[in-house]
Amino acid sequence: MRKKVIAGNWKMYNAPSKAVSFVNQIKDKIDTDKSDVVLCVPYISLQPVMDALKGTRVSVGAQNMHYKDEGAVTGEISGAMLKEMGVPYVIIGHSERRAGFNETDTGVNLKTIKALSLGLKPIVCVGESLKQRKEGITNDLLRRQTTIALYGISNGDAEKIIIAYEPIWAIGTGMAATSADAEEACATIRETVAGIYDRETADAIRILYGGSVTADNAPELFAQPNVDGGLVGGASLKPDFERVVNFDGK
Ligand code: PEP
Numbered sequence: 625m626r627k628k629v630i631a632g633n634w635k636m637y638n639a640p641s642k643a644v645s646f647v648n649q650i651k652d653k654i655d656t657d658k659s660d661v662v663l664c665v666p667y668i669s670l671q672p673v674m675d676a677l678k679g680t681r682v683s684v685g686a687q688n689m690h691y692k693d694e695g696a697v698t699g700e701i702s703g704a705m706l707k708e709m710g711v712p713y714v715i716i717g718h719s720e721r722r723a724g725f726n727e728t729d730t731g732v733n734l735k736t737i738k739a740l741s742l743g744l745k746p747i748v749c750v751g752e753s754l755k756q757r758k759e760g761i762t763n764d765l766l767r768r769q770t771t772i773a774l775y776g777i778s779n780g781d782a783e784k785i786i787i788a789y790e791p792i793w794a795i796g797t798g799m800a801a802t803s804a805d806a807e808e809a810c811a812t813i814r815e816t817v818a819g820i821y822d823r824e825t826a827d828a829i830r831i832l833y834g835g836s837v838t839a840d841n842a843p844e845l846f847a848q849p850n851v852d853g854g855l856v857g858g859a860s861l862k863p864d865f866e867r868v869v870n871f872d873g874k
Pocket of ligand 1: 856
């Protein structure tokens, strides 16, 4: 039985003071028994949010990392730096980074390998554009993105990765995928993992859906057999996030 993961992606919102007051508002209402809950926050809010979450089982993650430990790379933060801070999770290859910062599938692979070698838990994002969906190449694209992201990674390490299926057209648009489309895409990713490794690895890896998840659509999306939770943007910035996390109403 895979434990669900609900990861909030705050994007470039919530500097430290706002971040801490938000966390203090929701932290005691979050159920971490049935889901691993992660808040992926801006770098400068990581330490304040970690401090505010002490005594809870809610984790934090970064939204990106550099694959080198250090170097003359102005403006970047390395996985090694996150590791030193005690940050457990990191999002890799979010479509906003692929689109806005020229991140490639091979770059995603390098970062994923590095994150695993440091003991960080990568949340690797894949997903198609609206054009690609209309062209009927969604499943091919997901197979390709997944295969490249996992290249050179052992099955023992692959199980530690969380893959987030995030159709680009659903992110921040209010137009979530149907539960059937989310299930089909997550199943395609799982079968790709089975093809690269084996059934055991495919059954162990957690695959999330992301794209306009709300407290209202989360129960149906997260009930799909191959959907192991969600990567949640806009709704993770609102007190309602507690309802997304406690999605079965308990
Ligand atoms: C995201 O940021 O990964 C995301 C899915 O955003 P939203 O939930 O706002 O669509």
